[in-house]
Amino acid sequence: MTGIQYLACLWTLFITQTGCVRSDIQFLERREGDSVVLPCVVERRNLSPFGVYLMRSWLQPGDVLFMHTKSEFTVDNDADKNRISVSGDPASHSLNVTISQLRASDTDRYCCDFVVENPSSEDDRLRGKTEFFLLVSADAPGSVNTGLVETCAGGSAVLPCLPPHGAGFAVEGVSLKRQRGRAPVEVLYHSKRHHGSSPPSSSSSSSQFPAEKVQLSSAPGPGGITYNLTLQQLQPEDSALYSCHLLQRDRPDSTTSLGRQVFFVSVQGGQCGCSSYSPLLYALSSAVAVLLLLLLLGIVVIYQGKAHRSVKSHPQAPIYEEMTGVQPVRQKLAPCHLEEMECSEYRNCLVKKSCPENHYESPRSESLK
Template sequence: MSVVHHLWILLVIHSVLVCGGIQFLEQHEGDSVVLPCTINPRGRSPVGFALKRMWQDPRQVLFKYTNSDAHVNSDADKPRLMVAGDPSNNSLTVTLSELRANDTDHYTCEFVVPNRSSEDEHVVDTEFFLLVNAVTLGRIDVCAGGSAVIPCLPPHDEDLPVEGVSLMRRRGRAPIELLYHTKRHIDDGSTSTSRFQLWSAPGPSGFTYNLTLRHLQSEDSGVYSCQLLLRRQADTSASLDMTKAVFVSVEGGPCGCSNYATLLYALSSAVVVLLVLLTLIFIYHKRAQRLAASRPLVPIYEEMTGVKNLGAKQDDDELSVYKNGGVKKSCPLNHYETPIRSAF
């Protein structure tokens, strides 16, 4: 709904509360509402009844003659409307199921009372303002053959001993009951109980219950609602509570969900390892640069002086060897001496 639409709803609710005489009803999408229509007794019994919308979509919803079936004007509303009672009894009830957000409107119960002297009277003694709130469903995506966990909640958040569990699913217009399991009675139709497993776990506010759906296939997709059956409480499991429902979507074919998750985990781990290695290399490079910058440089003059002193020291060592070692210098040979003398 837009902001302007919400403002209009607030204005209408305010007028309802100020003017009075109109019953305010608030429901959620997917729920049902019962409109008890009555008329104060008059001289003659009513011969007809009409339910009308007066504000958002002004039109006649249905009309019923006494001792006849109700005629619903819209084909889309026929499976959602049910009338119980007869106008001749000055009261009847209209049930509107599978509510939608556009069902929000001002409804009037109009009885047709015959009048001999003039035209028939159209009397309205009962009016309703129905507000249907949109519901944001939780979503669970499952691969074919996988499992889904659905929370099971008590009907009115009451803390009573759990007697059993009921599982409802809606794919079309009307919900169907997949599982009804109590300590006194087990009825799950053609569905095997091996597909369902109810388990509990302690929590901050007591025990919490969950129902596991296993071996799901594409035809199992739909809106699910799990409701706990409590002791000493009326069984309301025949209706699907949209405020506590979740939408389970099962993919058409088998998919490697686990392999895909494993692949994602491996890729993420490789990225983390690569980032750690790059960080270590960067730290090592920076540390090497700091060590090189902190090492003192030797002046060029000192290096040259050290080389000269080393050369002078080597010359002195050679001279000392010649002086102290008694090494005689070789004399030049006299090439004029005779070979004989030279031999002696």
């Protein structure tokens, strides 16, 4: 195995083992009492899974159900047995899990793991193609504009801040609410107005985030000045629903729920894009990519060079070389034909001439007789 092949294999092993390729996230919003279908699909068609897990990985981490191929599924919580149904089989690489009579407590992030037998060690678990963030609320779907923001551990998320009652008033502060459980919690408050026990003329602020993790910026937009709140150095435990809104003059801040614009900030650990890996691994993958590109260019250049030489090395063969192989036949020909062919050989062309009779030679030979 050459050095380039070794580096390529090492790079492929790094990509597959470190989990740089992550699943897509699909946002699902439902009302209490509705139902939702979670399609579990695995793309590794060359493997034969014999089981599948449905898991929650955010508010209440743990297994929801497990299904063995050609068997009934089992649920972790017996109270959910009548609310969950499964269609399909893990061996077919896809199945659908339906959760009915949804509750607000079903809000969570869900994922599917397919189980594949490994004779040499423990069974392997392959993450499904798509992960799901399910938001179950008492309000009608669409009454709140919900978005998804994905980032990595140590990354940042930019949240637009909207005025709670429309535009047209001077901005005096900002409030950020977060919801991880059943009720939102204010995690950031900054205002020039009276808040709590502070004097009315003083500015007050409170935050569950360190000061270096929060940054408020403004920029001109189509409807006037827009404000963005940037949460920096996020960690997986910061994943939650966030809503940022502006505090305005002569508009009391009496809201206890999330605002009109809600974002689910999903902070992934080592599965988000490979940005959490060391620069050495980045350098290795970049070097392998460069070497593979150079190898491909070298192959193309060599192939074109061989093709060019092969065209030059096959000109039209001279008549002299072609006639070399028929030397014995040529010796049996008449002298006149030999002279004509020799003439053609030196001219490198085929010239056909008639062989006239020698009228002076024939009578002389008869007289001699």
